[in-house]
Amino acid sequence: xxxxxxxTLVSLAVLIVSSPATLRAETSTVDAIAEYHAMFGDxxxxxxxxxxxxxxxxxxxxxxxxxxxxxxxxxxxxxxxxAYAQLPRWFDDTQRVQDLESRLVFCMxxxxxxxxxxxxxxxxxxxxxxxxxxxxxxxxxxxxxxxKVAVSLTHPAEQAAYDLGRGAFFYRAGPHDFAxxxxxxxxxxxxxxxxxxxxxxxxxxxxxxxxxxxxxVSQGELRTMEWRLADCFRQQRLPQLKYGSEIAIGLxxxxxxxxxxxxxxxxxxxx
Amino acid sequence: MADPMRIRAMLIGDLVEVKVLMAHDMETGQRKDxxxxxxxxxxxxxxxxxxxxxxxxxAQWGPSIAKNPFLSFRFxxxxxxxxxxxxxxxxxxxxRTDEVAIG
Numbered sequence: 073x074x075x076x077x078x079x080t081l082v083s084l085a086v087l088i089v090s091s092p093a094t095l096r097a098e099t100s101t102v103d104a105i106a107e108y109h110a111m112f113g114d115x116x117x118x119x120x121x122x123x124x125x126x127x128x129x130x131x132x133x134x135x136x137x138x139x140x141x142x143x144x145x146x147x148x149x150x151x152x153x154x155a156y157a158q159l160p161r162w163f164d165d166t167q168r169v170q171d172l173e174s175r176l177v178f179c180m181x182x183x184x185x186x187x188x189x190x191x192x193x194x195x196x197x198x199x200x201x202x203x204x205x206x207x208x209x210x211x212x213x214x215x216x217x218x219x220k221v222a223v224s225l226t227h228p229a230e231q232a233a234y235d236l237g238r239g240a241f242f243y244r245a246g247p248h249d250f251a252x253x254x255x256x257x258x259x260x261x262x263x264x265x266x267x268x269x270x271x272x273x274x275x276x277x278x279x280x281x282x283x284x285x286x287x288x289v290s291q292g293e294l295r296t297m298e299w300r301l302a303d304c305f306r307q308q309r310l311p312q313l314k315y316g317s318e319i320a321i322g323l324x325x326x327x328x329x330x331x332x333x334x335x336x337x338x339x340x341x342x343x
Numbered sequence: 344m345a346d347p348m349r350i351r352a353m354l355i356g357d358l359v360e361v362k363v364l365m366a367h368d369m370e371t372g373q374r375k376d377x378x379x380x381x382x383x384x385x386x387x388x389x390x391x392x393x394x395x396x397x398x399x400x401x402a403q404w405g406p407s408i409a410k411n412p413f414l415s416f417r418f419x420x421x422x423x424x425x426x427x428x429x430x431x432x433x434x435x436x437x438x439r440t441d442e443v444a445i446g
Binding site (some may be wrong): 117124 | 365
C-alpha cells in the first residue's frame with residue numbers, strides 16, 4: 073500500500089542487477105530514479121501543501137483577521153495566476169526587488185499583522201513543525217504551472233540584483249573554496265546519484281528552475297527555492313543564508329533570468 | 344486538526360480507481376530527536392472507505408507505512424456521481440474524513 077517503500081525496493085533491485093558495467097550502472101540509476109518518479113505520476117504529495125496553502129491564502133487570519141486577497145505579487149492585488157513566473161521583481165511599495173517568499177512575509181506582516189520572527193521561525197517545516205510559508209509558496213507556485221518564466225531586468229535594481237546573484241554564483245569562499253559554479257558550472261557532474269544541472273546555460277537552468285519548489289521524498293517535506301539556496305550554502309560550508317536577503321534574491325534572479333522562457337512545472341517531485 | 348486528504352476517484356469501465364494522498368507524519372516510535380529523546384509513536388491505525396454508505400475498503404495500518412501515505416485501490420459496482428468517503432484514525436485518536444464524487 074505504501075508506494076514509497078515499494079519503489080525503494082525496486083530501485084535497489086535495479087542497482088544490484090546493473091552493477092557489472094559501471095557506465096551502464098550510472099545510466100540505470102538515473103533511469104531507476106526516473107521510473108520511481110513515474111510511479112507517482114501525477115500523484116504528488118506536494119498537493120497536500122497546496123491544499124493547506126489555499127486555505128491559508130483565502131481565510132482571514134492573523135491579528136488583523138484579514139485574508140491575503142490584497143497581497144500584490146506583482147500583477148495586482150490578489151492576482152496569483154502566473155505571478156510566480158515573473159518573480160523576483162521590483163516593488164514600488166517596498167522599494168526593493170523581492171522573490172515570492174520575501175513578498176509573502178511582507179504581506180503577512182503588513183496586511184495580517186503577523187510578527188516577522190514568528191513567520192521566520194517556521195520558514196522551513198520539519199514534521200509536526202509545519203511551515204505556513206512553504207504551504208503558501210506551494211499553492212502560489214502551482215498557480216504558475218504552464219506559464220513561461222519571464223523575469224525582467226528593466227528596472228536598474230532588478231539588473232543590480234541579477235549582477236549580485238551572478239557575482240555570488242561564481243564567488244569562491246569557505247573552507248572548501250567552493251562556489252555555486254564549482255558544481256553547477258559544468259555539464260555531467262553529480263553528487264553521489266544526483267545529476268547536477270549546469271545552471272549557466274538555458275537547458276540546465278530551465279530544467280532546474282521550473283521544477284522548484286518540489287516535494288522531497290527523502291525528507292517527506294515540500295522544499296522551496298529559499299530552502300534550496302540555503303541548503304546549497306550549507307553544503308558549501310558557507311555562513312547561513314539569510315531568508316529573503318539580497319543575496320538569496322539575487323541568486324534567484326540570476327537563475328530565473330537564465331531560465332527565462334522555460335515552462336513552469338513546479339511543485340515537482342524529487343528523490 | 345489534521346490536514347485535508349487529496350482523493351481522486353475515476354470510473355474506468357466497471358472499475359472505480361481510487362487514489363488517496365494523506366497528510367500524516369507516521370512516526371514509528373523508534374526515532375530519537377536531537378536531544379536523544381524518543382519521538383512518540385503517532386501513526387494511522389485504521390483506514391476505511393465507503394461508497395454511498397457501503398464499505399469498499401477497511402484496513403488496519405501499522406508503523407511501517409511511509410510518511411504522507413499514498414493509497415491506491417479499485418472497486419466495482421458504483422457509478423459516476425456516487426459519493427466516496429475516506430476516513431482514517433491515528434494512535435492519538437485524531438481522525439480525518441474527506442469525501443469526493445466519483446468522476
